[in-house]
Amino acid sequence: MEERLQAVTTPVLLESSAAGFSPWGSILRAIPEAAGDVPALLALAVEAGETWPRPGEGRTSLLFELLASVAAIDVAAARVFEPHLDAIAILSQAARTDTADQPAAAGSAGGTSWGVFAAEAPGARLNARPEGAAAVLDGAKPWCSLAAGLDRAVVTAHTDDGGRAAFAVDLRHPGVRCEEPAWVARGLREIPSGTVHFDHVPALPLGGTGWYHSRPGFAWGGMGVAACWLGGAVGAARDFRAGLLAGADAGREPDQVALAALGEVDRILAAAMQYLARTATHIDDGSLAAAGQSTWSEAQRVRGTVAAAVERVLQLVLSNRGPGPLAFDERYAKRMADLGLYVRQHHGARDDAQLGRLTLKGDCPW
Template identity: 85%
Template sequence: MPAETTPVLLDSTAAGSSPWSSILREVPDAAGDVTALLALAVEAGETWPRPGAGRTPLLWELLASVAAIDVAAARVFEPHLDAIAILSQAAGTGTADQPAAAGDGVGASWGVFAAEAPGVSLQARRDGGAVVLEGAKPWCSLAASLDRAVITAHTDDGGRAAFAVDLHHAGVRCEEPAWVARGLREIPSGTVHFDQVPAVALGGTGWYHSRPGFAWGGMGVAACWLGGAVGVARDFRAGLLAGADAGREPDQVALAALGEVDRTLTAAMQYLARTAARIDDGSLGAAGQSTWSGAQRVRGTVAAAVERVLHLVLSNRGPAPLAFDERYAKRTADLGLYVRQHHGSRDDAQLGRLTLKGDCPW
């Protein structure tokens, strides 16, 4: 198997030899082509495991493996797979009909739009026996390229709920994002406006954020971050090996950095694998601990590992690869932006609040 498609293994499950691994081999050629990546994501959504269904470690291995090849590819895959999982979870509550939520969406590409921003609001209101969406939603990645989305909106009772919506409806207007970032350039996020757009309710008010799957999805994103860091680490190791082949043996500083990268990634991978197993055996969120506190620990731990790996590799490799190695420069820029979805000390403060209430394993 080519080095660039070597799977990221969280446990003994061999993602590289699984019946799902053929998609991994197609990701390198599709990288940078959003249409091709969306087609692969749709294919993955039909066969890859869903979180909490007994094969969560394999799902996260596959997501991490995509990110290790191309971070932006994982940014396409992850929300589609999350949306498919949300539809399934909503159907399981008996409060939403999955086929109706998906419409004629066999083979459709999905996004998940749940962000909020000051001065921007999306409202869901009843129109006879139906629900329509009015207003605007920020941070809608790839909205103009997607078919459908799971989207959160404010409800008449003062809460928020999730809905499935057809992005091809005439009442949907996608702003052209003013995306100036050097990272994730093929995955721009902008504001989408909705004018009397029909939507299908998924669960009820509060269901989207209170379900265990909300935490599982957040940890799936962390698996992508970690996979991206593995890709950066592989670039570092390959650079050291290439230098040695050219007669420039790595010095003690470079070896020390590589050693720290190894133990940092190994620890984060083992923690992610353990948490995935706990999701499947039902022990995560038991004994007075919430599933969300578990998610915050995973996300914070992985985000810190990613930041440390980026620091070690960038400071040791110097400016030349950033200036002349397109894949490496893209990978570091993509990952640096993607991991900003973790809110640092603010997320730690939220976890600290839960810990103060006794929601902790120690």
């Protein structure tokens, strides 16, 4: 049992050594037992938020490794960790850490859980108007994952000047109402996303109009999501390799087709991991901006490259493992469903079109 747990919680290393990763191992070892238990995962995410690095502060590669390692264990766990860690980073970037020091309305000694709600959708609009040194939020915000189980959130809202700004808000305020999500997805079943309604809810401004989307941290956060996708693909690849080894132990040696698929999975993952590691280094040393590229164009390259890698790994693993594990291996079936949905956060050709516009203007490395 201990050997299996160690294999499941093996970290995804971009640059670190396995020995250097040991200070971060206790949370990873706790995830398999907590998988599927959202309050337990939130507690672990809050614990991680106290010590795990923030992007752009010198250890971005380690942050990406940690996010990928969580996703390699359980994709839905990463979907809990990533927004909490992103919110903590946003608060730091906005120099508004005082919002994190306020007592959680429904928290424990372990701290306050955070989400980030920045999506837009037709028919749902959240407006902010100033009220003294703070602001008041009214309206609806779509795609708010786990809102009913969180203490606080960073949310974006429309401002009187026609822009959008970010705000820190207490989700336990009586003016906040979380709809019961009509969540029918088979992937990320424990991470439902629904609409949250705000009725005269006080909020603290973070960074001013336009700051949320223009800061480098917006791109860094998008790359953190890509690290989660990549970690999920590593988990799927490990399942594939373990299945081939188990078959060989039972006398069924993998054929050339299976070996070719495993080889392709290996080179795809190796290339994506190297790209993510290199980009993390450029974030920390400032060379990304010095090369004349925008941080967002690089984020789009990273996200698109990782998303394509994940899609291909999913295709290879699914086609080679066949229907049996999907039907009878609960952990594997959950991983594939969770990852298939999570990677849909990449908008495919639309994101490529946005990158193409930047490339046409000369925002490219070639």
